[in-house]
Amino acid sequence: MKLATLNDGTPDGRLHVVSTDLTRAEPAEGVQTLQALMEDWDGLSPALEAQYARVNQGTGSAFEPEEALAPLPRAWQWLDGSAYDSHGDLMQKVFKLDPSPKGRPLMYQGMSHQFLAPCEDVPLPTEEDGIDFEGEFGVICDAVPMGTSAKDARAHIRLLVQINDWSLRTVAPIEMKTGFGWIQAKPACSIAPIAVTPDELGDAWRDARVDLPLNVTLNEASFGAAEGYHMSYGFDELLAHAARTRKLVAGTVLGSGTVSNENFREIGSSCIAERRGIEMLDKGAPETPYMAFGDHVEMECTLRDGSNLFGKISQRVVQG
Amino acid sequence: MKLATLNDGTPDGRLHVVSTDLTRAEPAEGVQTLQALMEDWDGLSPALEAQYARVNQGTGSAFEPEEALAPLPRAWQWLDGSAYDSHGDLMQKVFKLDPSPKGRPLMYQGMSHQFLAPCEDVPLPTEEDGIDFEGEFGVICDAVPMGTSAKDARAHIRLLVQINDWSLRTVAPIEMKTGFGWIQAKPACSIAPIAVTPDELGDAWRDARVDLPLNVTLNEASFGAAEGYHMSYGFDELLAHAARTRKLVAGTVLGSGTVSNENFREIGSSCIAERRGIEMLDKGAPETPYMAFGDHVEMECTLRDGSNLFGKISQRVVQG
Numbered sequence: 294m295k296l297a298t299l300n301d302g303t304p305d306g307r308l309h310v311v312s313t314d315l316t317r318a319e320p321a322e323g324v325q326t327l328q329a330l331m332e333d334w335d336g337l338s339p340a341l342e343a344q345y346a347r348v349n350q351g352t353g354s355a356f357e358p359e360e361a362l363a364p365l366p367r368a369w370q371w372l373d374g375s376a377y378d379s380h381g382d383l384m385q386k387v388f389k390l391d392p393s394p395k396g397r398p399l400m401y402q403g404m405s406h407q408f409l410a411p412c413e414d415v416p417l418p419t420e421e422d423g424i425d426f427e428g429e430f431g432v433i434c435d436a437v438p439m440g441t442s443a444k445d446a447r448a449h450i451r452l453l454v455q456i457n458d459w460s461l462r463t464v465a466p467i468e469m470k471t472g473f474g475w476i477q478a479k480p481a482c483s484i485a486p487i488a489v490t491p492d493e494l495g496d497a498w499r500d501a502r503v504d505l506p507l508n509v510t511l512n513e514a515s516f517g518a519a520e521g522y523h524m525s526y527g528f529d530e531l532l533a534h535a536a537r538t539r540k541l542v543a544g545t546v547l548g549s550g551t552v553s554n555e556n557f558r559e560i561g562s563s564c565i566a567e568r569r570g571i572e573m574l575d576k577g578a579p580e581t582p583y584m585a586f587g588d589h590v591e592m593e594c595t596l597r598d599g600s601n602l603f604g605k606i607s608q609r610v611v612q613g
Numbered sequence: 614m615k616l617a618t619l620n621d622g623t624p625d626g627r628l629h630v631v632s633t634d635l636t637r638a639e640p641a642e643g644v645q646t647l648q649a650l651m652e653d654w655d656g657l658s659p660a661l662e663a664q665y666a667r668v669n670q671g672t673g674s675a676f677e678p679e680e681a682l683a684p685l686p687r688a689w690q691w692l693d694g695s696a697y698d699s700h701g702d703l704m705q706k707v708f709k710l711d712p713s714p715k716g717r718p719l720m721y722q723g724m725s726h727q728f729l730a731p732c733e734d735v736p737l738p739t740e741e742d743g744i745d746f747e748g749e750f751g752v753i754c755d756a757v758p759m760g761t762s763a764k765d766a767r768a769h770i771r772l773l774v775q776i777n778d779w780s781l782r783t784v785a786p787i788e789m790k791t792g793f794g795w796i797q798a799k800p801a802c803s804i805a806p807i808a809v810t811p812d813e814l815g816d817a818w819r820d821a822r823v824d825l826p827l828n829v830t831l832n833e834a835s836f837g838a839a840e841g842y843h844m845s846y847g848f849d850e851l852l853a854h855a856a857r858t859r860k861l862v863a864g865t866v867l868g869s870g871t872v873s874n875e876n877f878r879e880i881g882s883s884c885i886a887e888r889r890g891i892e893m894l895d896k897g898a899p900e901t902p903y904m905a906f907g908d909h910v911e912m913e914c915t916l917r918d919g920s921n922l923f924g925k926i927s928q929r930v931v932q933g
Contacts, residue, residue, distance in 0.1 A: 367862075369687060369726035372796065393791055401793040402722045406689035406862035418760055418858055439933055440738055461858060471713050473721040474794020476692065480858045538738060538781060538800045542687075542726035613759055 294338070294345045294490045296452070297604070298327055298362045300410070306362040310341055311487055312348045315601055319344065319353030327364050327433075327488065331544040334435045334451050358604055361486035363408035364454060365433065365544060371405035371482070373429070373458060373548040374398055374531045376524035380553030380567055387570040388466060398526045398534045401474045403458075405546065409483040411606045415459060416613030417480065423462030424584040424610050426511075428563035428592045430503040430521050431456045431548040432528045433488060437541035446532035447501055449541075453494070455485035455507070455594055455603040456548050462566050462583060484546075485592065486604035497596065501527030505602070507552045509563050510591045511584075516568075517561030519552040521594075563592075584610050614658070614665045614810045616772070617924070618647055618682045620730070626682040630661055631807055632668045635921055639664065639673030647685050647753075647808065651864040654755045654771050678924055681806035683728035684774060685753065685864060691725035691802070693749070693778060693868040694718055694851045696844040700873030700887055707890040708786060718846045718854045721794045723778075725866065729803040731926045735779060736933030737800065743782030744904040744930050746831075748883035748912045750823040750841050751776045751868040752848045753808060757861035766852035767821055769861075773814070775805035775827070775914055775923035776868050782886050782903060804866075805912065806924035817916065821847030825922070827872045829883050830911045831904075836888070837881030839872040841914075883912075904930050 297318060298306035305328055308321040322344050324330050324337045375381050381393060393399055409415060417424055433452040441449070458479070465478035491498040497505045503521035510516055526534070531547055552563045558575075562568045569579035584590070592606040617638060618626035625648055628641040642664050644650045644657045695701050701713060713719055729735060737744055753772040761769070778799070785798035811818040817825045823841035830836055846854070851867055872883045878895075882888045889899035904910070912926040 367689060369689070370724060375793070390792065391790060394787060397787070399791055399793055400796050402724060402796060404690060404722060404859060405725075406865075407860070416759070422858065439736070464858075467714060467717070469792035470711060471719055472710065472789035472792055472794070473695070473719055474792070476720050476722060476855055477858045479722075535796055538742065538784075538797045539724060540727070545726075 294342050295493060296327060296364060296488045297356070297486045298364050298366060299360045300362050304367060306366050310344045310348050311356050312353070315356055315487065315604060317348055317351070317353040318356035319348050328544045331433060331435050331451065358486050359412050361604065362410045363484035364486070364488035365484070365546060366408055368405040368408065368544050368546050369542045370545040371403045372400055372535050372545065373403050373550060374400045374526070375550035376526050376531065377550055377553035378525045379523070379555045379557060380551045383567060383570045387573050398531055399550070400531065400534060403479050404481060407481040409481050411483055411486045411604060412608065413483070414609050414611045415483070416611050418613050420585055422464055425460045425462050425565045426590045427458035427460050427551040428507045428509045428517070429456040429458055429548045429550060429552060430507065431546055434532060434541060434545050434547065436543040437532055437536045437545070439536055439538065439540045441533055441536045443529040443533040446536065447529040449532060450491060450501065450528055452488040453491060453503060454488050454546070455592060455606065457483040457590070457592055457606050457608070458548060459483070460564070483606055483608060485606045487602070489602060493602065494596070501529040505594050505596065507563055507592060507594050509561070512589050515561065517563050519554045519557070519560055519563050521549070521552050523554055524549055586610055586612050614662050615813065616641070616647060616684060616808045617676070617806050618684050618686060619680045620682050624687060626686050630664045630668050631676050632673070635676055635807065635924060637668050637671070637673040638676035639668050648864045651753060651755055651771065678806050679732050681924065682730045683804035684806070684808035685728060685804070685866060687727055688725040688864050688866050689862045690865040691723045692720055692855050692865065693723050693870060694720045694846070695870035696846050696851065697870055697873035698845045699843070699875045699877060700871045703887060703890045707893050718851055719870070720851065720854060723799050724801060727801040729801050731803055731806045731924060733803070733928060734931045735803070735928050736931050738933050740905055742784055745780045745782050745885045746910045747778035747780050747871040748827045748829045748837070749776040749778055749868045749870060749872060750827065751866055754852060754861060754863070754865050754867065756863040757852055757856045757865070759856055759858065759860045761853055761856045763850040763853040766856065767849040769852060770811060770821065770848055772808040773811060773823060774808050774866070775912060775926065777803040777910070777912055777926050777928070778868060779803065780884070803926055803928060805926045807922070809922060813922065814916070821849040825914050825916065827883055827912060827914050829881070832909050835881065837883050839874045839877070839880055839883050841869070841872050843874055844869055906930055906932050
């Protein structure tokens, strides 16, 4: 099943069921918003699956991606991992960070009261902050009790999403050094228009990981196509980590961290900071600048058959 | 004006107007929840101020604190500062942390999808985590645009609250060392039953700080009575810091961090970790244990005339 939230002027938008090929959409029957669906997934999703079959047979009207908000335009909780060791290890080396503790996922709590629409301009105060994107995969879960194991957490993964975790790199190390995590360095994220149930991925949903490449372009030039599979912890393990001392509210969004592979020199990166890190290692200094106002980033993910999975993130940064 | 949210079985509860002496309460007229009030403070608060005058003249019914939820049982954003240098400097010395950067407030983003009720048991998985309380003051703001100055931020402070920021001290340094902030070490906070407008404090609302002591008892023995005024940054400056690269959603809760004074040896502490830090300095090793299941913490704040301001936090930790 594929779902999108279209702008109807309300804060949470209007949930729609979208056809597999992303050409058609119809207002969801029996539930207004994705948050409401997450709060009663078992009760509401069977009717939506039936509606999805009908939309795939031609009901509904044309799906207009530019009307899409983030699937959850706001959420009660946004937790972001950093589950790709090739990215973490490089950042650690380049920025001389303390080695991250082994045997524990890295995770921070981010702002969740706003997720930007996938084609919305991104207003930020100044280019001096080192504006960067971070291409990620993520999950949306229903309610997860405190103490849930990784094994049991997997069934709580109801939807998969594709995220751009906007990051301000000049501020990030200053905040990181405090140990308190990030406030100014992590403004609102963006989410691609389509949230999909894991079955839409077929074999590409494997070990609670998205086994597909994330294609990133910057100003229309290819920037990276890292494979999503190479997480040191699956989303099930990340959920269990988060739920050890708290219950997770239905509609919690949990991200993978920047998708990254060990062969990043060949396959490219999902954020500028990683490419700059490689340049520092290989050439002694970074060459690729962070984003300027007007710069344009796109991210999308296709199944092995070439069909688009989550729709496209396509955004420009602008003076806020 | 004094406000409370009483349990009516809904996630956000029912907003009530409470008399100054905390004896009477009446369902708020024209607005169901505190979140809705924060989203239209200018439009809705004048009628509530008029209702507050009537409740103070005897309308409504008896206020039962045990029916109170947190004023915001859930919020879209919870940001917590660490604005008392006497606490931060001690923790830094004892735990051999890197010195925090000067000229910038310390702040982390915490979980906001649940604030525990002021008299609710606190379920946690194990005593081994080093269960601790943190007594704080906090503010609730209306919508703050990105880039708002400290001067302009002050007018967005609509309500003051008293918070217990539950902390798990065994986990905290492990998470802090990653630079990512806290997930497992910071489960749901609690908030005292009454949210008050700043004018309720009279002269004790000074320089965007609460100039009153926070009285903390542990198992019915006095633990601390630190004065709230001694913040290195006022709440106006903390809001401006948070809003530099994001807009703050209406109903954002922002905390002061553990209330602490330089004369903590005389006046006591608002968390166990600080007392243990003093013991480490003075005696070479900590003596005060963290909380055991069944232990009982209370926190309250009185005006100089002895009247109770926020109602009382009174909680036991229990096996979760």
